Amino acid sequence: MARTKTAPENREAKRILIVEAAIGVFASKGYHSTKMQDIADAVQLAKGTLYEYYVDKEDLFLAVYDHWMSKYEQSMILAVEEHIDPVSKADALIDTTVEFYELHATYAPLLLEFWAHALRSTSDSFLIRIRDMKKRLSVLGAEVTKQMQTLKLFRHIDSDSFAVLELGISDGIFLQWVIDGQSYSLREAYKFRQSVIGSGLMTETLRSLVATKVQKKLQQGFLHTPFKRK
Amino acid sequence: MARTKTAPENREAKRILIVEAAIGVFASKGYHSTKMQDIADAVQLAKGTLYEYYVDKEDLFLAVYDHWMSKYEQSMILAVEEHIDPVSKADALIDTTVEFYELHATYAPLLLEFWAHALRSTSDSFLIRIRDMKKRLSVLGAEVTKQMQTLKLFRHIDSDSFAVLELGISDGIFLQWVIDGQSYSLREAYKFRQSVIGSGLMTETLRSLVATKVQKKLQQGFLHTPFKRK
Amino acid sequence: MARTKTAPENREAKRILIVEAAIGVFASKGYHSTKMQDIADAVQLAKGTLYEYYVDKEDLFLAVYDHWMSKYEQSMILAVEEHIDPVSKADALIDTTVEFYELHATYAPLLLEFWAHALRSTSDSFLIRIRDMKKRLSVLGAEVTKQMQTLKLFRHIDSDSFAVLELGISDGIFLQWVIDGQSYSLREAYKFRQSVIGSGLMTETLRSLVATKVQKKLQQGFLHTPFKRK
Amino acid sequence: MARTKTAPENREAKRILIVEAAIGVFASKGYHSTKMQDIADAVQLAKGTLYEYYVDKEDLFLAVYDHWMSKYEQSMILAVEEHIDPVSKADALIDTTVEFYELHATYAPLLLEFWAHALRSTSDSFLIRIRDMKKRLSVLGAEVTKQMQTLKLFRHIDSDSFAVLELGISDGIFLQWVIDGQSYSLREAYKFRQSVIGSGLMTETLRSLVATKVQKKLQQGFLHTPFKRK
DNA sequence: AATGAATGAGCTTTCATTCAT
DNA sequence: TATGAATGAAAGCTCATTCAT
Numbered sequence: 010m011a012r013t014k015t016a017p018e019n020r021e022a023k024r025i026l027i028v029e030a031a032i033g034v035f036a037s038k039g040y041h042s043t044k045m046q047d048i049a050d051a052v053q054l055a056k057g058t059l060y061e062y063y064v065d066k067e068d069l070f071l072a073v074y075d076h077w078m079s080k081y082e083q084s085m086i087l088a089v090e091e092h093i094d095p096v097s098k099a100d101a102l103i104d105t106t107v108e109f110y111e112l113h114a115t116y117a118p119l120l121l122e123f124w125a126h127a128l129r130s131t132s133d134s135f136l137i138r139i140r141d142m143k144k145r146l147s148v149l150g151a152e153v154t155k156q157m158q159t160l161k162l163f164r165h166i167d168s169d170s171f172a173v174l175e176l177g178i179s180d181g182i183f184l185q186w187v188i189d190g191q192s193y194s195l196r197e198a199y200k201f202r203q204s205v206i207g208s209g210l211m212t213e214t215l216r217s218l219v220a221t222k223v224q225k226k227l228q229q230g231f232l233h234t235p236f237k238r239k
Numbered sequence: 240m241a242r243t244k245t246a247p248e249n250r251e252a253k254r255i256l257i258v259e260a261a262i263g264v265f266a267s268k269g270y271h272s273t274k275m276q277d278i279a280d281a282v283q284l285a286k287g288t289l290y291e292y293y294v295d296k297e298d299l300f301l302a303v304y305d306h307w308m309s310k311y312e313q314s315m316i317l318a319v320e321e322h323i324d325p326v327s328k329a330d331a332l333i334d335t336t337v338e339f340y341e342l343h344a345t346y347a348p349l350l351l352e353f354w355a356h357a358l359r360s361t362s363d364s365f366l367i368r369i370r371d372m373k374k375r376l377s378v379l380g381a382e383v384t385k386q387m388q389t390l391k392l393f394r395h396i397d398s399d400s401f402a403v404l405e406l407g408i409s410d411g412i413f414l415q416w417v418i419d420g421q422s423y424s425l426r427e428a429y430k431f432r433q434s435v436i437g438s439g440l441m442t443e444t445l446r447s448l449v450a451t452k453v454q455k456k457l458q459q460g461f462l463h464t465p466f467k468r469k
Numbered sequence: 470m471a472r473t474k475t476a477p478e479n480r481e482a483k484r485i486l487i488v489e490a491a492i493g494v495f496a497s498k499g500y501h502s503t504k505m506q507d508i509a510d511a512v513q514l515a516k517g518t519l520y521e522y523y524v525d526k527e528d529l530f531l532a533v534y535d536h537w538m539s540k541y542e543q544s545m546i547l548a549v550e551e552h553i554d555p556v557s558k559a560d561a562l563i564d565t566t567v568e569f570y571e572l573h574a575t576y577a578p579l580l581l582e583f584w585a586h587a588l589r590s591t592s593d594s595f596l597i598r599i600r601d602m603k604k605r606l607s608v609l610g611a612e613v614t615k616q617m618q619t620l621k622l623f624r625h626i627d628s629d630s631f632a633v634l635e636l637g638i639s640d641g642i643f644l645q646w647v648i649d650g651q652s653y654s655l656r657e658a659y660k661f662r663q664s665v666i667g668s669g670l671m672t673e674t675l676r677s678l679v680a681t682k683v684q685k686k687l688q689q690g691f692l693h694t695p696f697k698r699k
Numbered sequence: 700m701a702r703t704k705t706a707p708e709n710r711e712a713k714r715i716l717i718v719e720a721a722i723g724v725f726a727s728k729g730y731h732s733t734k735m736q737d738i739a740d741a742v743q744l745a746k747g748t749l750y751e752y753y754v755d756k757e758d759l760f761l762a763v764y765d766h767w768m769s770k771y772e773q774s775m776i777l778a779v780e781e782h783i784d785p786v787s788k789a790d791a792l793i794d795t796t797v798e799f800y801e802l803h804a805t806y807a808p809l810l811l812e813f814w815a816h817a818l819r820s821t822s823d824s825f826l827i828r829i830r831d832m833k834k835r836l837s838v839l840g841a842e843v844t845k846q847m848q849t850l851k852l853f854r855h856i857d858s859d860s861f862a863v864l865e866l867g868i869s870d871g872i873f874l875q876w877v878i879d880g881q882s883y884s885l886r887e888a889y890k891f892r893q894s895v896i897g898s899g900l901m902t903e904t905l906r907s908l909v910a911t912k913v914q915k916k917l918q919q920g921f922l923h924t925p926f927k928r929k
Numbered sequence: 930a931a932t933g934a935a936t937g938a939g940c941t942t943t944c945a946t947t948c949a950t
Numbered sequence: 951t952a953t954g955a956a957t958g959a960a961a962g963c964t965c966a967t968t969c970a971t
Contacts, residue, residue, distance in 0.1 A: 039355070041271050042359070044966085045966060045967085054932090055931060055932045055933055056932080056966090057931070057932055057933060057934095057967085058932070058933095060966095060967070061930065061931075065966075065967075066966065066967090118359055121351050121352075121355040122351075124348075124351050124414065124418060125269065125348050125352050125355060127418070128347065128348040128417065128418070129269045129272070129348055139418060140418065140420075143415075143418065164457065165458060166435075166457040166460075167431075167457065167458060167459060167461075167462070169462055170428075170431055170460025170461050170462045171460070173419070173462060174412065174415075174431060174432055174435065174461075176415060177408070177413075177414060177415030177416070177428075178407070178408045178411050178412070178432075180414055180415065181407040181409065181411015181412065181414065182404065182407040183407075184354065184411065184414075185403060185407030185410065188354060188357070188358070188366070188370060189370065190366075198400075198407075201400055205396075205401070205404065206436060206439060208394075208439035209435055209436060209437065209438035209439025227394065227395070227397065228395055229397060229400075230397025230399060230401070231404075232397070232399055232400045232403060250955095274939090274940065274941085275940080275941065276941095284956080284957090285956060285958060287942085287943080287956070288956055288957070288958095290941095290943080291954095291955065291956075295941080295942075296942095499815070501731050504943090504944065504945085505945060505946085506944080506945095514952080514953090515953045516945090516946090516953085517947080517948085517952070517953055517954060517955095518951080518952055518953070518954095520945095520946070520947080521951065521952075526945065526946090578815050581811050581814050581815040582815050584811050584874065584878060585812050585815060587878070588807070588811070588877065589728075589729045589732070589808055596878070596880075599878060600878065600879065600880075603875075603878065603879075624898075624917065625917070625918060626895075626917040626918060626920075627891075627917065627918060627920025627921075627922070629920060630888075630891055630919075630920025630922050631895070631920070633875060633879070633922060634872065634875075634888070634891060634892055634895065634921075636875060637872040637875030637876070637888075638867070638868045638871050638872070638892075640871045640875065641867040641868050641869065641871015641872065641874065642864065642867040642871065644814065644867060644870055645833075645863060645864075645866060645867030645870065646867070648826070648829060648833065649863075650826075650830075658860075658863075658864070658867075661860055661864060665861070665864065666895055666899060667899065668899035669895055669898035669899025687855070687856040687857065688855060688856060688857060689857060689860075690856075690857025690859060690861070691857075691860050692857070692859055692860045692863060710934095713934095734961065734962085735961080735962065735963085736961085736962095744935080745935060745936045745937055746937070746962090747935070747936055747937060747938095747963085747965080748934075750962095750963070750964080751933095751935075755962080755963075756961095756963090
């Protein structure tokens with residue numbers, strides 16, 4: 010198996026094998042505590058072999074970010090595509106985010122490390138990659154917002170700013186949730202946020218439809234919605 | 240005692256001297272890239288002397304967090320105390336946060352590292368410290384919210400959940416701003432957020448007073464409000 | 470108390486205070502694991518003060534050896550002086566040694582360290598001090614042997630060699646006993662040795678007197694003579 | 700396996716290479732003054748490589764003890780096997796010991812350090828290893844003694860105690876010799892000891908055969924038998 | 930392509946010693 | 951004399967990376 014000349018597609022397959030093993034290791038131990046040997050063990054490869062596929066530890070770390078986040082991006086794109094009306098699209102985006110974050114709750118600290126790493130790195134390349142990713146995600150959101158505005162479901166508001174705000178809010182809530190020990194339902198926290206924000210921005214048209222539900226959410230909050238960590 | 244060179248108060252003063260030098264170094268290089276020697280150089284002390292005041296590197300790192308965040312907390316407490324009506328209190332809290340974050344924009348990545356560090360650490364002590372700090376800050380916010388509700392300026396809403404949400408949002412916006420290269424005004428971003436949220440939660444009483452202003456903010460957004468990094 | 474000008478005799482008293490505290494610390498932790506601070510704590514003095522009395526750690530270590538061994542030497546001299554007939558003298562020497570070693574069993578590893586230290590030290594001074602001490606002890610033994618020879622209780626044998634041999638044997642048995650976890654009576658081991666050696670060297674005169682006793686000792690051995698460690 | 704550079708047997712060979720270089724360094728500088736770098740230099744390896752073969756400095760130190768002492772043990776076993784009659788066996792054991800010690804005279808301080816180390820160590824493992832080694836050696840001696848007793852060459856005496864005593868005496872003489880600066884012949888010292896002890900324990904059968912020789916030894920002593928240090 | 934032995938720069942921490950007071 | 955804060959050399963150990971096979 011190891012003897013055969015590895016065709017390009019095999020090479021890419023092995024890169025992915027490595028990166029997926031690396032996610033778990035980086036996530037559970039953190040960048041600095043993760044040894045190349047740990048990753049090699051996880052993929053069942055020799056240490057040296059990793060260097061055939063990634064130039065160095067940092068390169069592999071970045072690859073982990075890319076691999077992981079593009080999965081998230083794909084889901085988000087899919088969520089938008091799967092629905093037609095913008096309200097459903099907006100809901101689907103939230104659902105996707107919650108699902109993604111809850112699924113990868115153990116990877117949470119990684120996100121912080123990616124960010125910290127990017128802000129620190131001498132080269133801008135990592136930071137730029139993160140920004141680009143965020144940009145694409147924010148465009149996704151902005152489009153939905155615009156559609157809702159077109160349909161007069163949403164007040165007139167700078168949709169680019171709103172999309173960026175949403176992105177920040179989303180990460181902020183996630184962060185808060187992780188630091189709080191995942192002691193409540195992330196989904197409920199997101200819905201609470203949606204109610205808070207929505208009640209200000211939706212037009213009368215939409216408001217009348219969801220008024221009772223929103224009212225209830227706001228009064229209940231999300232802190233007492235238990236969440237079971239796996 | 241007469242013979243002692245350094246009285247207890249001097250000892251504390253030197254601890255602070257060290258911690259304040261350490262903030263800058265940790266902030267600019269990050270925890271792992273910061274060498275004890277770097278900090279020693281910054282305080283003009285010998286490496287060994289640092290160990291007279293802090294048991295190890297991590298201890299010093301935690302002290303940096305405590306020192307920095309309690310300054311923030313103090314400002315927040317002051318902001319609340321300085322004002323009487325809850326609307327002004329709420330504004331003051333936002334102002335304080337913005338000022339604090341803008342002032343310490345270069346320290347931003349530190350915050351990420353604190354969080355990552357806490358989530359990673361084998362001992363819970365750091366995480367608990369962070370949670371406690373967040374708890375105290377959220378109590379501060381919840382009280383203001385309650386006061387606004389009492390005055391019928393704010394809709395009825397679970398104020399604890401709201402306070403936690405606000406905390407998350409606040410950090411999230413800050414994060415977003417840092418990652419975005421501090422390319423817009425953090426203050427404007429906060430105000431935009433305030434408008435978004437406020438327009439949903441304020442009662443008619445308040446809404447009528449600020450309607451025009453809020454409307455304007457929402458339409459302008461915050462992305463094109465230049466901010467000069469120092 | 471600390472304020473008064475310290476007269477020479479006070480100075481000497483404090484040197485002894487320090488050295489006696491140091492014995493315990495060195496004995497229980499070993500030379501390298503003993504910190505000057507440990508000793509300072511034990512004497513209730515400041516670290517720096519030790520250096521007023523001893524030039525450095527090694528100097529203090531040597532002082533410990535001198536102090537300890539000269540106590541042993543004094544006991545040995547006393548043992549010889551207290552008795553008149555050489556057989557009693559010889560017995561008293563053994564008794565003294567056993568008592569000294571048993572009393573200071575916990576100090577045992579120190580002796581090894583002294584020796585190792587001396588053999589290693591760049592300067593010969595420590596080694597010479599040890600040799601001189603051994604010399605004086607061996608002279609003590611040789612004189613007793615000669616007296617026994619004069620009285621025809623002991624065969625004609627090179628008494629200097631015998632004294633040196635006895636010294637080595639004595640230390641060797643002690644060492645063995647310490648390594649064996651002090652699991653038998655050191656005194657019985659010494660007596661066994663005395664019987665073994667004595668039965669070869671004593672003349673008929675003496676042999677006839679102690680034959681039965683010696684015979685019994687030899688057959689019993691010493692391994693099953695329990696010894697209670699404190 | 701085909702690709703592996705170092706087969707298991709090579710690995711063991713390198714472990715031995717290292718340990719043998721380490722003996723010399725430890726012996727000449729002592730445990731604490733020996734730096735890992737010194738040993739690395741001696742084997743012509745990088746510091747880090749040592750850690751591929753031994754977990755830490757202490758592990759290497761213990762390996763030195765094991766390696767060295769098992770060589771000694773092997774020689775002792777061989778000495779016993781090579782001879783048939785117990786008198787020759789006993790002589791061979793002494794010869795072997797003397798040869799071993801004389802050959803490794805420069806390693807002498809190491810023995811003290813091993814003992815001190817073992818007595819100090821928090822874990823008993825080293826001490827136990829030393830005791831086991833001593834046990835095996837004492838069994839070897841006890842058997843020879845028993846054989847001599849069977850042949851009525853040796854008086855009836857507790858042979859286990861005697862074997863332990865011999866071990867102690869042997870180390871004690873060696874120690875004395877080292878401290879005395881190896882200024883006389885170790886072999887002669889051992890022979891003197893043999894005469895002293897033997898003359899008491901041998902039966903008439905043997906005594907008549909060696910009486911003159913023993914008598915001469917005892918009168919000559921061993922102090923004036925020059926020994927040339929290499 | 931795969932391996933894993935070898936490397937050595939690098940860093941935290943310790944602690945004997947100094948010296949201003 | 952006594953103190954204890956300050957010092958900084960020193961060393962064990964780690965681990966990303968290299969490279970001969």
